[in-house]
Structure formats: structure tokens, C-alpha cells
Amino acid sequence: MSETPERYDIVVAGAGYVGLATAVAIADAAPGLRLLVVDAAPDGAWRRDGRASAIAAAAIRMLDRLGVWDGIADGAQPITEMIVTDSKTADVVRPVFLTFGGEASPGEPFAHMMPNVALNGALRARAEALGVAIRGGTTVTGYDEGPASIEIHLAGSGGGHLAGGETVEARLLIACDGVRSKIRDMAGIRTVHTDYGQSGIVCTVAHERPHNGRAEEHFLPSGPFAILPLKGNRSSLVWTEPTREAERLVSGDDLVFELELEQRFGHKLGRITVEGGKRAFPLGLTIARDFVKPRVALAGDAAHGIHPIAGQGLNLGFK
Incomplete structure (x- = not known):
């Protein structure tokens, strides 16, 4: 008899800024929900990002409301x-x-200009403080949509936790896995x-x-x-x-x-x-023709990847 899949309310695929900010915003607004964030990159890979990002005033207000900005403001x-x-x-x-x-x-x-490593670290710390589980080195390999839930198939990648794979159950899968989103492809969502x-x-x-x-x-x-x-x-x-x-x-x-x-x-x-x-x-430029399908939603570059001029990509993702 197969094991009962571990259950979450929401699984977020992608531990970039948009994925983490999405998880933080949901956990902050609804503390009773159980959230899991998975990311294909190995644990700690985000610490090697030497880039910086322009964060607009509206996004800073959002980060402040979510309890993220105060801890990193001095480095901006x-x-x-x-x-x-x-x-x-x-x-x-x-x-x-x-x-x-x-x-x-x-x-x-x-x-403000902010080092990526500082922003990512602050979002991770806030997510974990709110009880969000984060797994690096873990990829969504597929899913089976049901009438009341979605079974999400996970596998280890790049030194992840999973050797033989795992299935988790959730009510919603949010794809924040970038402009070349595999989950978007799995959902059959076409792009321009x-x-x-x-x-x-x-x-x-x-x-x-x-x-x-x-x-x-x-x-x-x-x-x-x-x-x-x-x-x-x-x-x-x-x-x-x-x-x-x-x-x-x-x-x-x-x-x-x-x-x-x-x-x-x-x-x-x-x-x-x-x-x-x-x-x-x-x-x-990559724009998804649909942002939602049953039990699946797109966010960030998975939904709309645009030219990074004036920091529009990151700030649009935060919106």
C-alpha cells in the first residue's frame, strides 16, 4: 500500500524573490495555512549571487509591511x-x-539598489519565521490534478533531499520557476x-x-x-x-x-x-497566454518575462 502524501495547503515552485515574497505574503495573511517552497538550485546556491537589483518605492512598502525591509535597509x-x-x-x-x-x-x-544576496536572505528568514518550509535541490517533475487537490511529484536535483522522489498533496501549486517555466509547460499554457x-x-x-x-x-x-x-x-x-x-x-x-x-x-x-x-x-519577451489553470497559478517571470530595463521585471513580479 502506497504511503499517504504529505499535505500542504500551497506549494510554491521557485525560491527566487517572487516565490519567497509570495510565500511570505500568504503566510503573513493566513497563518493557519501550511506552505512549502521548493527550488531546483542546491541549498545555499543563492549566497553566491553577486548581482544587485533596483527595488522601487512601492515594492519597498510591500516588503516593509511583510516585515522584511527593516533588516536590510542599512545595506540599501x-x-x-x-x-x-x-x-x-x-x-x-x-x-x-x-x-x-x-x-x-x-x-x-x-x-533603492540592494544586493541580491541580502534580499534573498531576508525573504528566506522571514518565510522560515512564519513557518514556511523551504527545500533546495528539489524539482517539480509533474503533477496530477484532482477535484479537490493536486498531487505534486518532486525529485532531487543538484544535491537535494530526495533520492527516489516524493509526492506531496496541496490545494494549489504556484509556479515561480522563471521565464523558462517547466510547470507552465506541464500545464499546457502557451506563450507569446x-x-x-x-x-x-x-x-x-x-x-x-x-x-x-x-x-x-x-x-x-x-x-x-x-x-x-x-x-x-x-x-x-x-x-x-x-x-x-x-x-x-x-x-x-x-x-x-x-x-x-x-x-x-x-x-x-x-x-x-x-x-x-x-x-x-x-x-x-515571454508572456503566458493564461496565468491560471485548475490548481495551478503562474507568478513572476513564469507569467511575464520582460526586458529588465529600469528594474521592471523584478518590480512587476512583486506586484
């Missing part, structure tokens, strides 16, 4: 000013055609997709001069080039190039990369050096 860099230019790479002077101050309301910056033929280069840079909280976005012929302020004399770089050129840039040595940076950004911040690694991510 307010964006006090934003300037935008439209120019060519070779232009020595780039006229500013748009600038605005950094307050959504008096005393409230319109956005556009490949931009571009990749976004992401890395952290250190510089000699202070940024004074100013973010800059340069619209160049190859795509947007943004430098976003972090704590201290450090900034987060998001640089769009055609995919082949992006691959060339990230695979080359840091000296060549830094020279390319100076050509695009100039010397306003003094000498710029790369901190840690640099990575390129393919850019595209």
Missing part, C-alpha cells in the same frame, strides 16, 4: 537622482535629455515570445570617485547601458549588446572589458575596475 543604496542620455558610443559629450530627482514622495527615494537577439551583461564595478546616489542610463545604438549606485564607491552595471558581442565581452579579460566600459561611460567616476565575475543573460 538610495537612488537620489536619475539621468538619461541618447547618444552614440563615440560621443565625447552626451547631452542629458531627461533627469529627475529621486523621491516618490517627500523623504521617500523612488528606488519574442527573442530580442541581445544579452544583458551584469557585473559590479568599483570606482575612484563617489556616485552620490546618481543612476545613469545611456541609450546607445547597441542597447541601454546603465550604471546603478551601490553602497560605497561601487556600482552595478547592466549593459545590453547583441548576443555574440556580449559573449565576447564577458569571455575576455577584465582589462579589455574595463577599457570598453570607459569608452561608454567616460571618466566621471575615475578609474573603474570589475569586482567579481561578469555574466551575460539572454533578453526577450
